[in-house]
Amino acid sequence: MLEFLRRNRVLATTALFLALAAGLVVGTSGDRLRDDRLGRVFLEVMAPLQRMGSFVSRSLSDVWVGIVGLFQAADEVDALRARVRELDRATARLAETELENARLRELLDFREALRGELLTARVIGHDASAGLSRTLTINRGTADGIQKGDAVLAPEGIVGHVFLASAHAARVLLITDHNSGVDGVVQRTRARGIVEGTVDGRCGLKFVKRTEDLQVGDLVVTSGLDGIFPRSVPIGKVVAVDKKGQGLFQYAEVQPAVDANRLEEVLVTRGLVEPLEPETPIDDPVGPPPPPDAGE
C-alpha cells in the first residue's frame, strides 16, 4: 500500500487536493458571504497590482479607443466629404434653378409687356461653325406653331428670327449675322435705319440720313415696320458714329442689347406682337429707306 502510494504520490496528492477542493466547494456553498482568509490575503496583495493594472489598461484602452476613433474619424471624414460634395452639387443645382427662375421671371415680365402670342423656348444649340455665320437652335418647332420668320426675343432686346423650323426645333438667325437686317429707329431722335449684322459678329446701323443727329449711347429699337419684330424692342446701343463717308447716309456701330452667347431661354413670337404701351409714332416723312434685305 505504502509502495503504491510512493509510486503514485503525485496522483495521490492531486486526489487529496481534489477532495480538499470539493470539500471547499461543498463546505462554503451554503454561505456565499465567505470568510476566506487566504482569499483576503490574495485580494489584499493583488489590490495595488490591480489598481496599477487598471490604470495601465485604462490608458491602453484610451489609446486603443483613440486609434479606433482615428479610423472611425477617417471614415466619418470620408462620409462628410461625400456629403459636402453632395451638398455642393445640390447648392449648384439650387443656384442654377434660382438663376433660371430669375431669367424666366424676367422673360415673363417681358412677355407681359407685349400683346400677342409668345412662346418660350430654350436654346439647345449654337452655330456649328461659329465663324462667319451666327445662329442658334431652339427647342421649339412647327409642332409648337413656330414658323419661318417668327421673331425671337429676349428681355434685353431682340435676338433674331427663325429661318428654319422642323417639327420640334428651329434655327434662329441672330441679328449679328451678316445676312441679317432689322428695321430700327433711334429712340431719342426717331431716326430710321437698318441694323445689319457684320462679318465680325457686330451690328451696324445703316441708311440713317446724314442730317440726323446720331450720338454714341443712343438706343436703337425696332421700328416694327419690317413685319417681323414688334416695335420698340431694343436692338442695341450706338457705340461709334461714322459720318466721314460720302453720300446721303451716315453709319453707326451698334452694340447688340442681347449677348447671344449667354442666352438660355428666349421668346418666339407667333403672329403679330405689339407692345402694350403705344409709343410715339415714327416720324417718317420720306418713307422707309430701301434696305436690300431688311427683315429677310
Next chain:
Amino acid sequence: MRRALAIVVAAVLAMVLQTTVFPALLPTAVVPNLILVLVVYLGLQQHGVAGAAGAFLLGYFLDTFSGTLLGVNAFALTAVYMAVYLVARTLWTEGGFPAMAVVFAAACVHGVAAITITWLIEAGAPLWHHALRYGLLEAAVAAIVAPAVFAFVGWEQRLLGIT
C-alpha cells in the same frame, strides 16, 4: 523555490492581465485563462507534490477573483493538473502545437470539471448551455495564448537561473 517564484510572478501577472487589462482591451465575452495555461505548464513540467499543490493554489487564487463559489476553480484546475500529468507521462508535449493541443484539451477538462462540481451544488442551473456556448471558444483562446505564456515562464526561469 526559484521555480515556485517564477510561477507566482507569472500567476500574479496573469491575474492582473485577466482581471484588468484583457477585459478593458478585448471586446469579447471571452478572456484568455492564463492561470489555466500556467497549471498546464505545471502539469507538463512540475511532476511532484509541489506541482499538485501549485495547481490547487492557482485554482484557489482564481477562485478569489472569479465567481462566488469557493473551490470550483481549485477543484477544476487540480483536475486539469492531474489530466495533464497523466498525458505528460506518456506523451512528449514540451511546446509548440502539441502543447497548444494539450492546453485546449485541458481547458475542456477544466470546463467539464468546473461545471460538474458546480452542478452538484447548484443542480438545475443552465451551466451546460453556457459551457457549450463559450467553453470551446475559451479553450481555443487559451490554446492560442499558451505558447506566449510558456515562453514567458521559460524566460523567467532563465532569468532566475533555472535551466
